[in-house]
Amino acid sequence: MKDFWLCFVPLFVAVDPLGVLPFYMALTERIPPSKRRNVLLQTFVTASAVSVAFLMGGPALLSLLGITVSDFMVAGGILLFVISLMDLVTGEKRQRRVDPKTLGAVPLGVPLIAGPAVLTTSVLLAKLYGLAVTGVALLLNICIAVAVFYFSNPINRLLGHAGLRIVSKIASLLLACIAVMLVRQGIVQIIQRSLKGS
Numbered sequence: 001m002k003d004f005w006l007c008f009v010p011l012f013v014a015v016d017p018l019g020v021l022p023f024y025m026a027l028t029e030r031i032p033p034s035k036r037r038n039v040l041l042q043t044f045v046t047a048s049a050v051s052v053a054f055l056m057g058g059p060a061l062l063s064l065l066g067i068t069v070s071d072f073m074v075a076g077g078i079l080l081f082v083i084s085l086m087d088l089v090t091g092e093k094r095q096r097r098v099d100p101k102t103l104g105a106v107p108l109g110v111p112l113i114a115g116p117a118v119l120t121t122s123v124l125l126a127k128l129y130g131l132a133v134t135g136v137a138l139l140l141n142i143c144i145a146v147a148v149f150y151f152s153n154p155i156n157r158l159l160g161h162a163g164l165r166i167v168s169k170i171a172s173l174l175l176a177c178i179a180v181m182l183v184r185q186g187i188v189q190i191i192q193r194s195l196k197g198s
Helices: 002-015 017-027 033-065 069-090 100-113 116-129 131-150 152-197
Strands: none
Touching: 002 017, 002 116, 002 131, 017 100, 017 131, 017 152, 033 069, 033 100, 033 116, 033 131, 069 100, 069 116, 069 152, 100 131, 116 131, 116 152, 131 152
């Protein structure tokens, strides 16, 4: 049980369902409830499939392709930064075209839930505590994130439109900061690896 909690807590921080919630609410504010349930299902399936697949075969696949975790962090960070920058600069989420058929997969499932932080953390934890415990903790955290999204409407009514916009802007700014952090850490790791190889 101790190993489970040692896996669960870091993964909860990595998934960050409360941090992603305003982004989810902004993306789905014009989507009907019936289609929103499909988005949630797609989010769960995509995030779970990608996370478990990476947990099981990610290190071997990346090594085979010559891609390091630091490369993955840089690419994922750039993608997150572009998404957050669109929200911060334009401020026109309603005019952005959102396809509910793919919204659950990208960007909600990947990279907002199953992003570089979650994938990297899960692989490191698996080395310490084993695949089984890490996998259960990972799936439970994804379930919690989807549950938080499911109850977004009561939160929306509580905050109101203005409150939601403010929280959404703050979340976009934090997302940009996280993206920069991922890119910075990835670049530092790449440079350190290059210096060791020289």
